[in-house]
Amino acid sequence: MSKVDVSKIADVDTGSTSTVCRCSWGEHDEFSRAYHDERWCKPVHDDDELFAVLVLEGMQAGLSWSLILKREAGIRAACDGLQPAKVALYDENKVQELLNNPAMIRSVRKIHAMIKNAHAFLQVQEEFGSFDNYIWGFVKGVQVDHRLVSEEHMPAKDALSEAVSKDLKKRGFTFVGPVIVYSYIQGIGLINDHIVHCSFR
Structure with a gap:
């Protein structure tokens, strides 16, 4: 069985209820729920936001994503x-x-990495016209939908994240290993890893 949270949502106008399925990690806390429902695996094309998510993913290294979400407003x-x-x-x-x-x-290493990555990011913008053009070029502008039947089938990294990681490192980025990059390309919607039964695909 796939891991999925099932909850009943009441319609205040009709009094009826509907079943909402959610990837189980999205029920960790209110920050995780909002991120899962509204942002995770949704395509991002704004360059500033593409950089922001990259920074947040780098900040997360060795920590929980829920902590980063709680700190996100303050970091921004x-x-x-x-x-x-x-x-x-x-x-x-x-x-x-x-x-x-x-x-x-x-973390002084993570803060220095953020600044270094900002310089690398601007260089990519100059070369490709936008970071959006660069990063979405890895999937030719089309989201990859893995159509996972279970969260257990979600990898920590894959060939795409390996390729993106390798190219980012070549361009001077840091804190961009293939595991961090896999989470990043989920976060910006290059891939869709909501399980097939999730209401927020």
């Missing part, structure tokens, strides 16, 4: 909305400011 506020053009201008004074900010994931 502390880092100028995670706009790559602004993050690329950060100096060591800004790094120290961020390390002293309780809203941040206070």
Whole structure:
């Protein structure tokens, strides 16, 4: 059996109820539920948001995704909305400011990686016209739907994430191993890993 949360949602106008199925991890907490229902595996084409999700995925390394979601608003506020053009201008004074900010994931390696990745991101934009053109080029602009029947069938990485990871590293990005990249390409919708019975596919 696939892991799936089934809940009843009441319609306040009619008094009827409908069954909603959700990938089980989406029931971890309110932040996970909102992310699962509204954002996960939904195609993203805005360059600033593509960078923001990349930063958040890098911040998550070694930590839980639910923690990152809880901290997300604070991280975005502390880092100028995670706009790559602004993050690329950060100096060591800004790094120290961020390390002293309780809203941040206070890892000097991750903060330096965010700044380094901002520079690499801007270079990709210059070469390809947009990061969107670059990243979606790996799937020729068409989302890959794995049509998983169970969360147990979801890999930690695959050939696509290996290829993206290798190319990002070649371009100077860091904290972009194939496992992090797999989560990233889920988050920006290059792949759809909602199980087939999930109401939020």
